[in-house]
Amino acid sequence: xxxLLILATxxxxxxxxxxxxxxxxxxxxxxxxxxxxxxxxxxxLYLGEVMVASYLDQPGLVLEGVSNTIHTAKYHRWAEPLRxxxxxFLSTEISAGLGADIAISRMGRADLGRIDxxxxxxxxxxxxxxxxxxxxxxxxxxxTTGHQYVRSLPLQEPGYEALVAAEKxxxxxxxxxxxxxxK
Amino acid sequence: xxDMKPKIETKKRLSVIWILPIVALVIGVWMVVHTKxxxxxxxxxxxxxxxxxxxxxxxxxxxxxxxxQVQAVTLNQEMDGVVVSVQLDPExxxxxxxxxxxxxxxxxxxxxxxxxxxxxxxGAYIELSPGAKEGGRHLSFxxxxxxxxxxxxxxxxxxxxxxxxxxxxxxxxxxxxNGYKVGRVEAMNFDEQRKQVHYSxxxxxxxxxxxxxxxRFWNVSGVEINASAGGIEVLTxxxxxxxxxxxxxGMPDGLEVGDPLESGAxxxxxxxxxxMQEQPYSHHxxxxxxxxxxxxxxxxxxxxEFRGIPVGYVKDILFDELAMxxxxxxxxxxxxxxxxxxxxxxxxxxxTMESVEMMKANIARNVEVGLRGSxxxxxxxxxxxxxxxxxxxxxxxxxxxxxxxxxxxxTVQVGLDKLEAQISSFLTKINELPLSxxxxxxxxxxxxxxxTLNTIDxxxxxxxxxxxSAELVKTLQDTQRMMRSVGQGSSAYEAIEGSxxxxxxxxxxxxxxxxxxxxxxxxxxxPTTYPEDPIPGANSQ
Numbered sequence: 001x002x003x004l005l006i007l008a009t010x011x012x013x014x015x016x017x018x019x020x021x022x023x024x025x026x027x028x029x030x031x032x033x034x035x036x037x038x039x040x041x042x043x044x045l046y047l048g049e050v051m052v053a054s055y056l057d058q059p060g061l062v063l064e065g066v067s068n069t070i071h072t073a074k075y076h077r078w079a080e081p082l083r084x085x086x087x088x089f090l091s092t093e094i095s096a097g098l099g100a101d102i103a104i105s106r107m108g109r110a111d112l113g114r115i116d117x118x119x120x121x122x123x124x125x126x127x128x129x130x131x132x133x134x135x136x137x138x139x140x141x142x143x144t145t146g147h148q149y150v151r152s153l154p155l156q157e158p159g160y161e162a163l164v165a166a167e168k169x170x171x172x173x174x175x176x177x178x179x180x181x182x183k
Numbered sequence: 184x185x186d187m188k189p190k191i192e193t194k195k196r197l198s199v200i201w202i203l204p205i206v207a208l209v210i211g212v213w214m215v216v217h218t219k220x221x222x223x224x225x226x227x228x229x230x231x232x233x234x235x236x237x238x239x240x241x242x243x244x245x246x247x248x249x250x251x252q253v254q255a256v257t258l259n260q261e262m263d264g265v266v267v268s269v270q271l272d273p274e275x276x277x278x279x280x281x282x283x284x285x286x287x288x289x290x291x292x293x294x295x296x297x298x299x300x301x302x303x304x305x306g307a308y309i310e311l312s313p314g315a316k317e318g319g320r321h322l323s324f325x326x327x328x329x330x331x332x333x334x335x336x337x338x339x340x341x342x343x344x345x346x347x348x349x350x351x352x353x354x355x356x357x358x359x360x361n362g363y364k365v366g367r368v369e370a371m372n373f374d375e376q377r378k379q380v381h382y383s384x385x386x387x388x389x390x391x392x393x394x395x396x397x398x399r400f401w402n403v404s405g406v407e408i409n410a411s412a413g414g415i416e417v418l419t420x421x422x423x424x425x426x427x428x429x430x431x432x433g434m435p436d437g438l439e440v441g442d443p444l445e446s447g448a449x450x451x452x453x454x455x456x457x458x459m460q461e462q463p464y465s466h467h468x469x470x471x472x473x474x475x476x477x478x479x480x481x482x483x484x485x486x487x488e489f490r491g492i493p494v495g496y497v498k499d500i501l502f503d504e505l506a507m508x509x510x511x512x513x514x515x516x517x518x519x520x521x522x523x524x525x526x527x528x529x530x531x532x533x534x535t536m537e538s539v540e541m542m543k544a545n546i547a548r549n550v551e552v553g554l555r556g557s558x559x560x561x562x563x564x565x566x567x568x569x570x571x572x573x574x575x576x577x578x579x580x581x582x583x584x585x586x587x588x589x590x591x592x593x594t595v596q597v598g599l600d601k602l603e604a605q606i607s608s609f610l611t612k613i614n615e616l617p618l619s620x621x622x623x624x625x626x627x628x629x630x631x632x633x634x635t636l637n638t639i640d641x642x643x644x645x646x647x648x649x650x651x652s653a654e655l656v657k658t659l660q661d662t663q664r665m666m667r668s669v670g671q672g673s674s675a676y677e678a679i680e681g682s683x684x685x686x687x688x689x690x691x692x693x694x695x696x697x698x699x700x701x702x703x704x705x706x707x708x709x710p711t712t713y714p715e716d717p718i719p720g721a722n723s724q
Contacts, residue, residue: 059695063719073716081687128720158720 030092046103062123097179113140130166223273235307280314286327340391346452351404351428365390396441404428464528473518495525
């Protein structure tokens with residue numbers, strides 16, 4: 001009886017075992033500035049808030065389907081919350097575009113201009129495009145000017161790696177656009 | 184001359200030649216009688232099938248001792264079963280009572296046990312379990328299709344449990360008290376009249392002494408996991424109940440020992456221990472309360488309280504029934520009926536029908552003197568509502584009505600109405616204030632204060648004016664330094680921002696965990712697999 005119970009338990013437990021799940025995690029980092037150097041804010045600007053839309057504020061990459069449906073990927077995730085990684089990414093890319101490092105905080109100076117960015121859409125679609133819709137604003141000397149950025153980019157090949165690469169290219173382009181407007 | 188006439192006389196003695204046949208006859212009769220006397224009774228047993236039963240071979244056994252043999256196996260008149268004729272030994276006579284049970288012992292492999300392996304070699308046999316009831320000898324029986332789980336006449340208590348859903352409990356599963364097996368589930372079937380699953384349960388003596396009207400039964404099959412602010416709580420029964428299913432019983436927290444039970448008592452089988460603790464009372468009264476305001480935030484199971492003390496819960500919102508009743512009528516603005524269940528056990532009364540009657544009478548009496556129900560906010564954050572029952576002033580005397588077949592407790596609107604009354608009361612008090620006298624007094628006080636300030640001003644200008652100014656500048660500089668130390672870019676600010684980011688990341692992980700648990704509640708125990716993600720751009724190729 002005991003042996004049978006042990007056998008049954010073993011069978012049950014072995015039935016619960018599954019193949020390991022293949023999960024991909026993607027890190028969003030800028031390729032600029034990857035050299036050892038002294039960091040010093042040389043620009044009169046600092047990056048204020050970087051906000052993301054609610055549907056992006058979760059780990060999975062997002063795909064848009066038909067009729068405004070979205071699918072949040074279970075096996076393809078960002079390594080960090082986008083609201084954290086985007087701040088670092090945009091700060092580096094805007095600095096690269098300006099040719100001068102922008103601060104990531106006010107650093108106690110009231111005279112610095114403040115850049116705020118809101119990422120409204122950042123996802124792929126089933127047709128093979130990556131979409132980025134963003135709003136950014138510059139507040140300086142008590143005045144605020146707003147800008148909108150909308151662009152989509154075709155994926156080089158099907159798959160999430162290509163989607164991440166396309167989204168990264170779009171974000172670099174957004175940073176370059178901000179830098180060009182600030183010059 | 185001598186008379187030589189022969190004398191003929193009839194011989195009366197039986198001829199010796201007859202002795203042999205007579206002895207043979209006597210021996211024959213004796214043998215027949217002896218055979219009949221030593222044969223014992225012939226009984227018939229009905230079974231659904233004769234699987235494993237062979238005429239002239241299959242034995243009848245009691246305590247592993249042969250007490251008879253199957254003589255014949257025939258189909259019954261209805262042709263839907265078999266009748267087995269059995270020749271019993273004479274010593275088996277006392278075993279034949281009205282409730283004597285017979286069943287075929289053959290190899291059986293069940294979820295929890297393997298039995299009858301010896302019959303694989305020796306063949307099936309019919310086991311006899313003697314009855315306990317008196318009332319003469321019986322010769323015709325209906326056989327059991329499976330061995331009885333409890334021997335006939337075993338001391339203990341037989342109970343009936345009902346549940347709305349068939350769980351993983353089946354016949355033969357254990358009944359546990361504090362993890363110790365004290366009985367078993369004898370049978371499980373569906374009660375068509377009640378539309379519920381019925382379990383017949385036997386509690387062995389002396390554990391039947393643990394039973395009283397306050398005990399509750401719950402299903403302990405599998406593993407119950409409760410995650411709350413207090414942590415994660417895992418509730419399980421014994422290993423065999425986790426794997427095979429079982430039932431546990433006990434007293435709910437705060438309930439007093441009830442009345443002793445008799446065989447046949449009925450109980451509800453709760454799905455989990457938590458369910459049992461949430462609604463441990465078996466006696467309740469149902470009322471309908473009709474509300475005109477929005478029921479957003481009022482959920483089924485929401486508490487019904489009397490001055491903060493829970494006395495029941497919301498059982499249902501009868502909107503469907505209302506729509507059915509109002510269909511085709513012009514009564515579009517009818518209040519929405521809410522069915523509530525009031526449980527006397529919650530206020531310390533015994534969980535009995537007597538308490539129900541007493542509470543029913545009390546509520547009817549108190550409604551006449553102003554007892555009313557109202558919807559009130561339980562949480563400002565979640566917006567959840569509960570029903571409060573309390574006495575209201577200035578209420579016209581009303582009697583309890585009836586709606587949807589239930590007695591109704593009248594309701595009053597609170598919230599905006601209550602706020603309006605409070606504002607009105609506040610304005611009345613303002614009106615009653617002696618404002619003109621107060622203003623005259625304030626004017627006088629202001630004049631005095633102006634004079635005092637002028638005096639102080641002159642004094643300050645006159646003495647230590649330079650020193651005070653220096654102190655003021657120093658204080659302002661200190662304040663500025665302090666503001667810088669906690670302002671944006673400061674180490675304190677960075678530390679706070681870092682902590683906030685850490686909190687955000689934690690919430691981010693909690694959200695991912697919550698999403699996984701929402702998708703698959705047993706993900707903490709079993710591996711989670713989802714369908715593969717769609718591939719972006721795959722459609723364009």
